[in-house]
Amino acid sequence: MKGPEFLAGAAKAATYNMLLQLSIRAMTFFLNAVVLRYISKDMLGVVNVRLTLLYSTTLFVSTEAFDQAGLSKIEGKNWTQVVNLMWCSWPVSIIICGILSIVWLFALTPPDPEDIPYYGWGVVSFALSTIIAVLARPHYIVGQAHLFVKLRVLSVGLSELAKCLTVVYLVINFPNLGLISFSLGQIVREVTYTLMYYLTFYWYTSDKSKPEDFVFQTPRDFLPQKPKDKKYLDDYMVSLTGSFFKQSLLKQFLTEGEKYVMTLFNVFNFGDQGIYDVINNLGSMVPRFIFMPLEESGRLFFSQTLIRGKTYRDQSNESLDLASRVLYSLLRVVMLIGIVILVFGYAYSFLTLDLYGGAVLSDGAGPTLLRWYCLYVLILAINGITECFYFATMSQTQIDQYNQRMVVFSVIFLGSSLLLTSWFESVGFILANCINMCTRIAHSVFFIHEYYQGSTYRPLLGLLPSKSLLLSLAISFVITVTSEITFCCDAGIYYRLLHIGIGGVCFIAVIGTILLTEAELVSFVWEYLLRFKSSKQVKKE
Structure with a gap:
């Protein structure tokens, strides 16, 4: 697939992902609005902070390194070896889930069993849900690389809907189940997600009208097998996975840092954690709805357009020109969205919280927390795009060097969060995250500057507003x-x-003002919207 075609596909993926994120956030808010009338704030804190942190940690650590290596553009890539590599993530997930479940059960302070019954069931169920989800990872990677956009949207959206319906039904009709209601909902979600991937690719590979050049021709091709005239695993991808694995541990800590501090150091009780999580979810709606899909599609586009570990001189002129324009435009888009949110978020934080949750959210530190979160949104958006380019193009040596720097970032974040929360309470988490992201942005910006040094391209100018x-x-x-x-x-x-x-x-x-002063950006977006539209019409014909 050529660069412009892949960009059109990535734009399509970003569009569908935005709709997906909006749907998921709407379902989550609906779930919180309903269950808050039947459960305590402590229960919400245990589920949304502690148990969700267990799930996100086990899933990220078990899959992120394999995903990065499997999606990288590598000369002579063999898809059978990619599938074999992705299946290695399943035993890894079992080990990770086993270790962290023990930590969650015995090392962390458990909630009061009278207020939060069946905590052990919750830990085991959320860990088991990760193991179930990882069973679909080979199918997920193939779908990502070949732009099965609707499959990803439907699998995540329908599985989240199944979870919400299950939890709401059980909480309303069986209030004494406690965490078992949320545990069953989590299991239903991952079973639904995994089955959708298996059934879809079973149907697709069995369909005789599928493209002849599709990498897999039968459902058996998604299972581990020995490729012809090649080793079971590609040595370079295995080495790349090892480098990314070290990085994923630190990246996850930096991504979910405030939840780790809450969980490990007990700076807030479970009730305060629940309220913080609700406001955090509200503040992160735009990052999840817009920035995360853009980041995922950008990382996919850059990893498939530019050869990893090569300088700009070793890339084709067409790929380099297209990648530079896309990087400039993505930085421009997220900067414009982020700075608008920062300006308008300050004056409308109180009203937003008051309309959504009433005095429970709008009284106290809630509005101040949301105002600072608006600043964090801008910083988070810039970091996401700069890092997606960095991770898609850096060599294995640079990956290993970055792993060492991530240790420094982690120490800075941990120290600043403990210090700032003692001074500013929950607002301190946002300030610590801002400091953390700024250090990471500085590192990624320096890499991009060095990458393009000597060329005529200046994509970092996309960060400067008029x-x-x-x-x-x-x-x-x-x-x-x-x-x-x-x-x-x-x-x-x-x-x-x-x-x-x-x-x-x-x-x-x-x-x-943006439409009048950003003619180049508007032209670029419009160009690829037309390309995307024409590609859809060609497929229909």
Whole structure:
């Protein structure tokens, strides 16, 4: 698949992923809104922080390194060897789940069994769900590499829906089950997810009308087997996986850092953890809905367009030009979205929390926490795009060097989070995350600068907003903050609507400024939207 075609496919994947993330967040908010009326805040904290952290840790550590190696663009890649490598992640998941389950059961302080019954069942079930999910990893990687976008969207969306329906039904009708309700929901989710991948590829490979050049022709090809005239595993991919595995441990700690600090150091009780998690989910809606799909599609595009470990001089001119334009545009897009969220989020954090959760969320530190989270969203967005380029192009030696630097990042984050939470409580987590992401951005930006040094490409200029945009944002910030002080939020509904209306007018003015001053970016996005549309029409014909 050529670069422009793959970019169109990646754009399609990003679009569907955004819709997927929106659906998942909507289901999660619905689930929280319902179950909060039937369970305690402590129960919410145990499920959404401690048990979800166990699941995310075991899944990420068990699969991230294999995913990175399997999706890398490598000369002479053999897909049978890729499948064999991906199956190695399953025994790894069993080992990881076993070790961390023991830690969660015996090393961490357990919740009160009278308030939170069946904690042991919860730990075992969430660990088991990881092992079930990893069974579909070979199918997932093949689907990602060959842009089975709808499959990924449907598998994740329907499995999440099955989980939500199961949990809501059990919590309402069997309130005495405690964590068993959430445990069964988690198992149902991963069984649904895995079955969808197996059934889809069983049907696809059995379909005689499938493309002849598809890498697998029968369902048996997704199982481990010895490739012809080659070793069972490719030595380079195995070495690459080892390097990524060291990195994945530290990357997971830095990604879920605040939850690890909560879990390991007990800085908050389970009830406070539950409230923090609700606000954190609300603040992370845009990163999950927009930035994460862009990051995933960007990483997939760069890994398939540029040869890993090669300098820009060793890349084809077409691939380098396209990759540079895409990197510039992605940085520009996330910078614009992030800075708009930062400006408008300050004046509308209190109103958002008050409308969503009432005084439980809007009283106290909630609005301040969400305002700082808006800054974190901007930093997080920039880090995601710079790192996806970095991880897709760096050599194995650079991967090993980065692993050492990740240790430094981890120490900085741990120290700053413990210090800042003692000073600013929950807001300290956001500040520590900002510091952590800024150090990682600095590292990735330096790599990108060095990568393009000597060439005519300057993709990092995508991070610099225009003066006219900064002026319009500054004016909008002053107007919306003044509006919040004057009309919001103890006044009646009409004053709140007036505050929302003022913000809407300012937002339209900012969007208009972006459309007028970002002609190159708009042209690029429009070009590939047309390419994406034409590719769909060709497929239909």
